[in-house]
Amino acid sequence: MRSALILVLVYAIVSLPSAVQSPLLRRFESKYRASRALSVVFLERYRENGRLQREEAGKAYFLRPGKMRWEYERPEKNLFLVDGKYAWFYAPADRTATRVPADKSEDWRTPIAFLTSGANLSRICAKVASASSEPPSQPDAFVYSCILKGKDDGLNSAAETRQIHFEITGKGELTRLKMDEGAGQSLEFFFREWEWNPPLDKAMFVFSPPPGVAIVDGLLPEVAGTRQK
Numbered sequence: 001m002r003s004a005l006i007l008v009l010v011y012a013i014v015s016l017p018s019a020v021q022s023p024l025l026r027r028f029e030s031k032y033r034a035s036r037a038l039s040v041v042f043l044e045r046y047r048e049n050g051r052l053q054r055e056e057a058g059k060a061y062f063l064r065p066g067k068m069r070w071e072y073e074r075p076e077k078n079l080f081l082v083d084g085k086y087a088w089f090y091a092p093a094d095r096t097a098t099r100v101p102a103d104k105s106e107d108w109r110t111p112i113a114f115l116t117s118g119a120n121l122s123r124i125c126a127k128v129a130s131a132s133s134e135p136p137s138q139p140d141a142f143v144y145s146c147i148l149k150g151k152d153d154g155l156n157s158a159a160e161t162r163q164i165h166f167e168i169t170g171k172g173e174l175t176r177l178k179m180d181e182g183a184g185q186s187l188e189f190f191f192r193e194w195e196w197n198p199p200l201d202k203a204m205f206v207f208s209p210p211p212g213v214a215i216v217d218g219l220l221p222e223v224a225g226t227r228q229k
Contacts, residue, residue, distance in 0.1 A: 037062065040191045041059050055075075061205075068082045081207050083206055086101060097214070130143070145164070165179075177189045177191075
């Protein structure tokens with residue numbers, strides 16, 4: 001059920017379809033590739049059969065290569081962190097931290113991994129095309145579909161038919177990302193207030209468990225951002 005894109009993408013860059021060579025997509029890639037560090041405010045919505053089941057919000061930070069930190073502020077505080085080696089999910093209310101090797105993580109946030117690995121769509125997409133059937137969430141925005149690479153393409157992901165939709169503005173800023181996982185389930189991220197090359201301390205991307213917190217090696221929570229059961 002999880003997207004199996006890995007956090008650290010080390011495979012060779014391949015040629016993209018002509019749609020990816022559009023000026024807007026080139027602007028999009030160039031804008032993010034030029035930044036070693038990024039931060040953004042996010043809103044995350046999880047739906048089942050079109051009905052909103054959970055909404056969460058917070059701020060995310062990205063540092064190349066291969067590091068990111070998602071600080072969930074509401075409705076409860078949680079932390080998702082990738083330090084380059086491990087992906088961590090920490091739920092303060094449960095006093096538990098789950099640890100998974102980064103290259104085994106199948107978390108919903110992993111499609112954002114391209115921001116920490118050179119911002120090159122060809123590393124996660126077998127095909128990119130304009131998605132006219134998916135309306136943009138705001139004016140001056142454009143929606144594209146990305147057919148995720150499968151195992152045969154060299155990435156640890158599911159079948160090539162899996163796809164995501166991403167929305168970018170005319171200025172090349174990522175504003176939305178949507179994943180449909182079948183069975184009526186979907187997860188959507190909305191982004192605003194991007195900051196380019198903010199001063200980020202490397203210590204932000206190191207997880208130091210507070211005293212008394214249990215560390216568990218295993219699967220991350222079934223729904224991104226939710227507390228452990």
